[in-house]
Amino acid sequence: xxxxxxxxxxxxxxxxxxxxxxxxxxxxxxxxxxxxxxxxxxxxxxxxxxxxxxxxxxxxxxxxxxxxxxxxxxxxxxxxxxxxxxxxxxxxxxxxxxxxxxxx
Amino acid sequence: xxxxxxxxxxxxxxxxxxxxxxxxxxxxxxxxxxxxxxxxxxxxxxxxxxxxxxxxxxxxxxxxxxxxxxxxxxxxxxxxxxxxxxxxxxxxxxxxxxxxxxxxxxxxxxxxxxxxxxxxxxxxxxxxxxxxxxxxxxxxxxxxxxxxxxxxxxxxxxxxxxxxxxxxxxxxxxxxxxxxxxxxxxxxxxxxxxxxxxxxxxxxxxxxxxxxxxxxxxxxxxxxxxxxxxxxxxxxxxxxxxxxxxxxxxxxxxxxxxxxxxxxxxxxxxxxxxxxxxxxxxxxxxxxxxxxxxxxxxxxxxxxxxxxxxxxxxxxxxxxxxxxxxxxxxxxxxxxxxxxxxxxxxxxxxxxxxxxxxxxxxxxxxxxxxxxxxxxxxxxxxxxxxxxxxxxxxxxxxxxxxxxxxxxxxxxxxxxxxxxxxxxxxxxxxxxxxxxxxxxxxxxxxxxxxxxxxxxxxxxxxxxxxxxxxxxxxxxxxxxxxxxxxxxxxxxxxxxxxx
Numbered sequence: 001x002x003x004x005x006x007x008x009x010x011x012x013x014x015x016x017x018x019x020x021x022x023x024x025x026x027x028x029x030x031x032x033x034x035x036x037x038x039x040x041x042x043x044x045x046x047x048x049x050x051x052x053x054x055x056x057x058x059x060x061x062x063x064x065x066x067x068x069x070x071x072x073x074x075x076x077x078x079x080x081x082x083x084x085x086x087x088x089x090x091x092x093x094x095x096x097x098x099x100x101x102x103x104x
Numbered sequence: 105x106x107x108x109x110x111x112x113x114x115x116x117x118x119x120x121x122x123x124x125x126x127x128x129x130x131x132x133x134x135x136x137x138x139x140x141x142x143x144x145x146x147x148x149x150x151x152x153x154x155x156x157x158x159x160x161x162x163x164x165x166x167x168x169x170x171x172x173x174x175x176x177x178x179x180x181x182x183x184x185x186x187x188x189x190x191x192x193x194x195x196x197x198x199x200x201x202x203x204x205x206x207x208x209x210x211x212x213x214x215x216x217x218x219x220x221x222x223x224x225x226x227x228x229x230x231x232x233x234x235x236x237x238x239x240x241x242x243x244x245x246x247x248x249x250x251x252x253x254x255x256x257x258x259x260x261x262x263x264x265x266x267x268x269x270x271x272x273x274x275x276x277x278x279x280x281x282x283x284x285x286x287x288x289x290x291x292x293x294x295x296x297x298x299x300x301x302x303x304x305x306x307x308x309x310x311x312x313x314x315x316x317x318x319x320x321x322x323x324x325x326x327x328x329x330x331x332x333x334x335x336x337x338x339x340x341x342x343x344x345x346x347x348x349x350x351x352x353x354x355x356x357x358x359x360x361x362x363x364x365x366x367x368x369x370x371x372x373x374x375x376x377x378x379x380x381x382x383x384x385x386x387x388x389x390x391x392x393x394x395x396x397x398x399x400x401x402x403x404x405x406x407x408x409x410x411x412x413x414x415x416x417x418x419x420x421x422x423x424x425x426x427x428x429x430x431x432x433x434x435x436x437x438x439x440x441x442x443x444x445x446x447x448x449x450x451x452x453x454x455x456x457x458x459x460x461x462x463x464x465x466x467x468x469x470x471x472x473x474x475x476x477x478x479x480x481x482x483x484x485x486x487x488x489x490x491x492x493x494x495x496x497x498x499x500x501x502x503x504x505x506x507x508x509x510x511x512x513x514x515x516x517x518x519x520x521x522x523x524x525x526x527x528x529x530x531x532x533x534x535x536x537x538x539x540x541x542x543x544x545x546x547x548x549x550x551x552x553x554x555x556x557x558x559x560x561x562x563x564x565x566x567x568x569x570x571x572x573x574x575x576x577x578x579x580x581x582x583x584x585x586x587x588x589x590x591x592x593x594x595x596x597x598x599x600x601x602x603x
Binding site: 008019022028031038039041043045048049050059061062068072075080083084086090099 | 176238242245249253265266268269272279281283287288291
C-alpha cells in the first residue's frame with residue numbers, strides 16, 4: 001500500500017500547480033482549469049485522509065463532502081464559462097490581459 | 105429541517121420562479137420584487153421566534169438525521185451571535201429588495217434576480233448557523249455562487265462581466281483554499297464538527313501542520329473578507345454590481361466572512377491564539393491603511409465607497425483581534441452600524457447613478473442641490489461613517505479604539521485613530537462634491553428620486569440618527585452576541601448534550 005504521505009505531497013503539489021496556473025496563464029479557459037486543479041487537490045487530500053483513517057474502513061464523511069464539492073465545482077465552472085462566453089462576445093478574445101480595463 | 109427561518113428562505117427562494125411565471129403570464133412587472141420583500145418580512149418574523157427560543161436555551165442544536173448525531177453527522181448550532189447576524193441579513197436584505205422593486209424595473213431577468221437575492225440571504229444565514237465545516241461549506245458555496253451571478257447580473261455591459269469573472273476566479277480560489285484547510289483538519293482529527301475539533305485538535309495536531317492549516321484558513325476566509333493583500337476583487341465587484349447588490353455585498357457579505365473566520369479561529373484554533381491574534385491585528389492595520397489610502401485617490405463614487413468598506417473591515421478585524429468581550433462587542437456594534445451606513449450610502453449612490461448614468465465624481469458635482477432629499481440622506485450617511493458624535497458610527501469606532509487600549513495594544517489603537525482621521529478627509533471631500541459645489545451639466549439633468557426609492561433611505565437614515573442618539577440597547581444586543589462568541593464551553597456542551 002502506498003503511504004499516506006505520498007498522497008498529501010501530491011495534493012499539495014496539485015494545489016501549487018493550480019495557483020501557478022492562476023497566476024501565470026493568459027487564457028480564460030485555462031484559468032478555469034486552474035480552479036478545477038485547485039479544488040481537485042483538496043478532493044484528493046480528503047479522499048486520502050478518509051481512506052487511511054483506520055485499517056479496512058473508509059470514513060464516509062470525507063466521501064460525502066467530496067461528492068457535494070464536486071457538484072459545487074461544476075456550478076462554479078458553469079458560471080465561469082458563461083461569463084467567458086459573454087466576455088468573448090465583447091472582446092473577441094480569450095486573453096485576460098486584453099480585457100484589463102479594470103486594474104487586475 | 106434547518107430551523108424555520110432558513111427553511112422558509114430556501115423554500116421561498118425555490119418558489120420564486122413560479123411567482124415570476126405567473127407575473128409574466130399576467131403581465132405584472134413588479135410582483136417578484138413585492139413577493140421577495142414579503143418573504144423577507146415573514147422570515148424576520150420567524151427569526152424573532154427563533155430569537156426567543158435562543159434567549160431561553162442559550163445554544164440550540166439542530167441535528168439532521170437522528171442516527172448520525174454530531175460529531176459524526178452534520179448539524180446547525182444557533183446562538184445569540186447567529187441570530188444577531190441573521191437579523192442583520194434579513195433587515196438589510198429587506199431594504200435592498202424593497203429598493204430594487206423600483207431601481208431594477210427596466211432590467212430583464214427579474215425573476216432570476218430575486219431568486220438569487222433570496223439565495224444570497226439564505227447562504228449567509230446558513231454560514232452563521234452552521235455547526236460544522238461541512239454545513240458551513242455548503243452554505244458558503246451557496247453564498248458565493250449567488251453573489252457571482254448577482255455581480256455579473258447586467259451581462260450586456262463589459263464591466264460587470266469583467267469584474268464578475270475576476271471576482272469568481274479569486275473567490276473560487278479562496279473557497280478551494282478553505283476546502284484544503286478543511287481536509288487537513290479532517291486528516292488531523294477525523295471530524296469536521298467545530299466543537300469536536302476544538303476538543304481534539306490541541307492533542308492531535310503536530311505544530312507544523314497546525315500552523316499551515318491556520319495560514320490556509322486565514323487566506324481562504326481573508327479573500328472573502330477583503331483583508332488587504334487579498335482585497336483586489338472587492339472594488340471592482342462592488343462598483344460593477346447593481347447598487348442594491350453592492351449594498352448587500354459590502355454591508356453584510358464581507359462581514360459574514362470575517363465573522364466565520366473569527367468564530368473558527370476562536371473555537372478551533374484556540375490553542376494557537378497568540379499567533380493568530382497578532383496576525384489578525386497586523387492584517388487589520390494593513391487593511392485600514394490600504395482601504396483609506398486608496399479611497400483618497402478615487403474619482404468613482406462607488407469605488408470610493410468600496411474602498412471605505414475595506415477600511416471599515418480593518419476596524420472590525422482590529423476589534424476582533426483584541427479577543428476581549430469589550431472588543432468583540434465593539435466589532436459587532438460596528439458591523440451593525442456599518443451595514444446600516446454603507447447600505448444607506450450605496451442606495452443614495454444608486455439613486456444618483458440611476459438619474460445621471462455616471463459614477464464619475466467630477467460629473468456628479470452638486471447633484472445634492474438637484475436631488476435635495478437624496479443628498480440630505482447621503483450627507484447623514486457620510487457624517488455617520490466619518491464618526492461624528494451625534495451619529496452611530498462615532499460610538500462603535502470609539503469603542504474599537506478603547507478596546508485596543510484596554511487590551512494593551514496601544515500602538516495599534518493609535519494607528520486606528522490615525523486612520524479614522526485620514527478617512528474624514530475623503531468623506532468631507534464627498535460631502536463637498538455632492539452637496540456644496542455648483543451643479544454640472546450632467547447633474548442638472550437629474551430629477552428628484554421617486555418616493556419608493558426614498559423610503560428605504562429614509563428609514564436607514566433614521567436608524568443612523570436613532571442609534572447615534574440612543575445606542576444603549578443596540579450595544580446590549582452586540583454585547584450578547586460577543587458573549588455567545590466567547591462562551592466556547594456552552595457551544596461545545598451543546599454538542600455533547602445532543603449525543
